[in-house]
Amino acid sequence: MPKECRRKTSKDSGISGINEGSRLERRAAGKSSQICDDLIQKAAQIAPSSATGAPAVMDARRVPQVTITPEGGGCSREMQQEDWEDVVDGPLRRKLSNSSISSTGSSAVESEDDLLSDNESKSKGIITLEHLVDTGESKPWWKLRTIVHWPFTAAQRRKLNWVQLAGHKGNFKAADEGNILKKFSENEMQCFEKLRDDVLFPFVPGYHGVVEKDGESFLHMTDLLANFDLPNVMDCKMGVRTYLEEELVRARERPKPREDLYKKMVEVDSEGPTPEEHSQRGVTKPRYMQWRETMSSTNTLGFRIEGIKKCDGTCRTDFKKTRSKQDVIQVFTDFVEGNVSIIKSYLSRLTEIQQALKMSAFFKQHEVIGSSLLFIHDHTGNAQVWMIDFGKTTVLPDGQTLNHGIPWQEGNREDGYLWGLDNLIHTLESVSSEGASDETFCSVTKENSQTTEPEGQ
Numbered sequence: 001m002p003k004e005c006r007r008k009t010s011k012d013s014g015i016s017g018i019n020e021g022s023r024l025e026r027r028a029a030g031k032s033s034q035i036c037d038d039l040i041q042k043a044a045q046i047a048p049s050s051a052t053g054a055p056a057v058m059d060a061r062r063v064p065q066v067t068i069t070p071e072g073g074g075c076s077r078e079m080q081q082e083d084w085e086d087v088v089d090g091p092l093r094r095k096l097s098n099s100s101i102s103s104t105g106s107s108a109v110e111s112e113d114d115l116l117s118d119n120e121s122k123s124k125g126i127i128t129l130e131h132l133v134d135t136g137e138s139k140p141w142w143k144l145r146t147i148v149h150w151p152f153t154a155a156q157r158r159k160l161n162w163v164q165l166a167g168h169k170g171n172f173k174a175a176d177e178g179n180i181l182k183k184f185s186e187n188e189m190q191c192f193e194k195l196r197d198d199v200l201f202p203f204v205p206g207y208h209g210v211v212e213k214d215g216e217s218f219l220h221m222t223d224l225l226a227n228f229d230l231p232n233v234m235d236c237k238m239g240v241r242t243y244l245e246e247e248l249v250r251a252r253e254r255p256k257p258r259e260d261l262y263k264k265m266v267e268v269d270s271e272g273p274t275p276e277e278h279s280q281r282g283v284t285k286p287r288y289m290q291w292r293e294t295m296s297s298t299n300t301l302g303f304r305i306e307g308i309k310k311c312d313g314t315c316r317t318d319f320k321k322t323r324s325k326q327d328v329i330q331v332f333t334d335f336v337e338g339n340v341s342i343i344k345s346y347l348s349r350l351t352e353i354q355q356a357l358k359m360s361a362f363f364k365q366h367e368v369i370g371s372s373l374l375f376i377h378d379h380t381g382n383a384q385v386w387m388i389d390f391g392k393t394t395v396l397p398d399g400q401t402l403n404h405g406i407p408w409q410e411g412n413r414e415d416g417y418l419w420g421l422d423n424l425i426h427t428l429e430s431v432s433s434e435g436a437s438d439e440t441f442c443s444v445t446k447e448n449s450q451t452t453e454p455e456g457q
């Protein structure tokens with residue numbers, strides 16, 4: 001469908017599918033109502049066209065309604081969103097967000113700009129969210145609420161799949177069906193090359209080499225969400241340390257207080273910075289990273305939750321103060337909605353990863369920093385865990401190996417990955433023994449999906 005048609009359709013149809021509750025919520029949200037309107041219009045554009053190819057008349061029962069609502073209460077990870085970019089790959093056109101909150105990617109044949117992006121449009125969907133954050137109106141956290149009216153075709157559901165829960169904005173782009181592009185890093189490329197011949201190979205995204213796009217290099221890899229239907233996704237950053245020893249050395253030699261990190265710290269805990277840091281309105285990177293580690297479960301459990309997106313569209317990245325084992329158990333229980341069989345599938349996958357790690361030559365020879373385990377499950381019962389993000393995974397000098405389970409002391413380069421994995425497995429075992437039901441969730445026959453409220457932090 002030509003773009004002009006799509007835009008006209010969306011404008012003409014307005015926001016006819018919005019329920020009254022959403023309207024009130026949007027009004028209360030003040031400026032965010034504009035975002036909601038934009039998003040609803042954008043989301044509405046994925047409603048099916050008529051057989052003639054003419055714009056579809058928006059049917060309230062079929063139009064997905066997307067709202068973003070600011071939530072109060074506590075700390076959070078800053079939500080970011082940036083431009084949606086066109087990617088044309090043969091017959092397939094996809095768009096992915098570079099957001100650290102959410103985006104959509106499609107392996108569908110229809111252009112993804114139907115959903116949230118339109119470079120010629122002023123609203124650009126969640127772009128408006130970035131604007132709000134940038135203008136100092138950042139709320140503790142944002143909820144991307146997708147109230148979806150079924151039925152959807154499989155292709156339409158895939159359009160809602162992609163989400164970037166953590167990491168740097170601008171790092172991902174769409175690729176051909178079932179794949180994504182991640183901004184090139186020599187380090188990560190080296191890791192993927194070596195992982196091809198390692199026992200960890202089945203647990204990392206498929207790697208298909210380096211590609212050039214618009215003058216930039218990218219790592220071409222499998223989109224792990226592609227085989228899921230309305231996936232629930234969780235990113236857990238592994239290890240007791242999230243910065244490289246060399247970053248520590250550099251900061252000691254040439255301390256560079258950063259205002260952005262100071263602001264992120266103050267947003268979570270106004271008493272976090274020392275009096276000196278307050279007066280210079282800056283903290284160094286390792287100081288910030290260490291503070292993040294002690295606020296969260298990184299130091300105490302050897303892993304931390306970075307973000308979660310559930311199949312109902314809820315996105316949370318406000319886990320900076322989720323530290324105790326009990327809190328983590330609660331988050332996992334909510335994530336799987338008490339479904340013990342999902343937890344059991346996750347546990348068996350984690351055990352496989354643990355065994356592979358113990359045998360892996362790659363793992364022995366690398367300091368694994370800032371790497372995550374990505375948990376993905378859906379209503380069909382499919383549940384997988386993958387190792388992702390090797391941007392800061394660094395090879396050791398020849399002959400040196402790591403244990404990954406002993407405490408870190410500066411100089412020994414230990415990362416605590418295996419210790420963290422052990423704790424993660426025990427945590428999930430507790431979820432399993434505390435859990436009660438084997439129910440399925442986000443059933444495709446559900447009329448509406450609703451959101452859960454955030455835990456106060």
Ligand SMILES: Nc1ncnc2c1ncn2[C@@H]1O[C@H](COP(=O)(O)OP(=O)(O)OP(=O)(O)O)[C@@H](O)[C@H]1O
Pocket residue numbers: 163164165166167168169171180205221222223224225233235370372374388389390391
């Ligand atoms: N292969 C993949 N398939 C699906 N989703 C992915 C994949 N790789 C990354 N993601 C999504 O993108 C997010 C960020 O990924 P990643 O950690 O690799 O990025 P990054 O920018 O290197 O992060 P950091 O800044 O923490 O190093 C993940 O939390 C996940 O939601």
Ligand SMILES: O=P(O)(O)O[C@@H]1[C@H](O)[C@H](O)[C@@H](OP(=O)(O)O)[C@H](OP(=O)(O)O)[C@H]1O
Pocket residue numbers: 077078242264285289292370392
């Ligand atoms: O999660 P937060 O609180 O937003 O903090 C960021 C997070 O720890 C990233 O892992 C880190 O990037 P690296 O892992 O690449 O170091 C980034 O550093 P940066 O600001 O220097 O990119 C931090 O700001």
